[in-house]
Amino acid sequence: MHEPLFNVGSTSIKITDSKNELSFPVLLHYPTMEASKMTNFGPFIIDVSIDATIVNSQFPLVIISHGNSGSQYLYRTISTYLAARGYIVAMPEHYGNNRIDNSLSKSVKNLEYRPQHISLTIDQLLHQSNFKQQIDTTKIAVIGHSFGGYAALAVAGGKAYSMQGEAIATQKDNRIKAIVAMAPAAGYFSPIAALSQVTVPILLYIATEDQYTPKQWTADVILNGVPNPELVRLREIKNAGHFSFISPFPDAMKRPDFLPATDPEGFDRVAFHKQLANAIFQFLNSHLVTA
Incomplete structure (x- = not known):
C-alpha cells in the first residue's frame, strides 16, 4: 500500500446546467495539510477536514460517477484514498438518478444527462471554482460503477443507444485521459462501432457473481468494441x-x-x-502521473 501524503479535505459545490435549467451537488475530496476528524455524512462517517484549504500544488482530477439511484458517498473508500495521495476527486450526485430523486431512471434523458454533467463538472472546476489553480488540466480521469460506468464510457467517446435502439446524444470529452469502469452498464454500446472512438486506457472490473451486468454485457462488449483492446486492463473479481x-x-x-x-x-x-x-491509484498513476 502507498502511504498517504496528506489529510483529506471535503467540501461541496453546486453545478448549474443552464441549458436544461437544473442543478446538482458535487462532493469534493482533495489534499490538505489541515487536521481531519471523523465526520458524519448521513449514516456514513468519513475522516475529513471540512472546507479545508487545498495544498498549494497541482493535482490530477478524477470524477467518480455513481450507479443507478446512488449517492456521492458510496465510493468514499476510493475517493479518500486518492485524495490522501495527491488527487482531487469530484463526485456528482446525478440529477434525477440518485437516492433522493430517481425520477429519470431508465429514461433517455438520464442517458444524455449523465455524461453531459461529468463534462459540466469538469468545466466548472477548471474555470469557476476555488480549485482551478490546483488542477492539472492534462491529467483528468473518470471512475464509474454500474450506470456510472456507462457514463464514463460515454464521456470517453462511446456512442450510446437506448434499449429501443435510439441513438443517444453524447459528446466525447477529449480532456479525459483514462477511465475506470466497475461492473459497467456497457450494453448501451452493443452496436458495431459504438466504442470506436474510445481510445483511452481502461481499467475494467467485473464480478463473477454479478447478476446485473454479467461478462457478456460488460467485458465482451468493451473488448470487442474499442479499437485497441490492449488498452483495456481486465480484472475479474472472484x-x-x-x-x-x-x-x-x-x-x-x-x-x-x-x-x-x-x-x-x-x-x-x-x-x-x-x-x-490501491489498484485504482496505481492504474491512474501509471497513466496520468508518470505517463
Whole structure:
C-alpha cells in the first residue's frame, strides 16, 4: 500500500446546467495539510477536514460517477484514498438518478444527462471554482460503477443507444485521459462501432457473481468494441457481486433486504476495498502521473 501524503479535505459545490435549467451537488475530496476528524455524512462517517484549504500544488482530477439511484458517498473508500495521495476527486450526485430523486431512471434523458454533467463538472472546476489553480488540466480521469460506468464510457467517446435502439446524444470529452469502469452498464454500446472512438486506457472490473451486468454485457462488449483492446486492463473479481464495488456500509445498514449492502456468501468487501483503492491509484498513476 502507498502511504498517504496528506489529510483529506471535503467540501461541496453546486453545478448549474443552464441549458436544461437544473442543478446538482458535487462532493469534493482533495489534499490538505489541515487536521481531519471523523465526520458524519448521513449514516456514513468519513475522516475529513471540512472546507479545508487545498495544498498549494497541482493535482490530477478524477470524477467518480455513481450507479443507478446512488449517492456521492458510496465510493468514499476510493475517493479518500486518492485524495490522501495527491488527487482531487469530484463526485456528482446525478440529477434525477440518485437516492433522493430517481425520477429519470431508465429514461433517455438520464442517458444524455449523465455524461453531459461529468463534462459540466469538469468545466466548472477548471474555470469557476476555488480549485482551478490546483488542477492539472492534462491529467483528468473518470471512475464509474454500474450506470456510472456507462457514463464514463460515454464521456470517453462511446456512442450510446437506448434499449429501443435510439441513438443517444453524447459528446466525447477529449480532456479525459483514462477511465475506470466497475461492473459497467456497457450494453448501451452493443452496436458495431459504438466504442470506436474510445481510445483511452481502461481499467475494467467485473464480478463473477454479478447478476446485473454479467461478462457478456460488460467485458465482451468493451473488448470487442474499442479499437485497441490492449488498452483495456481486465480484472475479474472472484465471488464478488454487482454491489461489491460500493464502499462497505455501516453494520446498521447491512440487512438482506438492502441489496447494495449484500455480497455473495464469503466475500469480504472490507478487505477487497483496500485492494481496490490501491489498484485504482496505481492504474491512474501509471497513466496520468508518470505517463
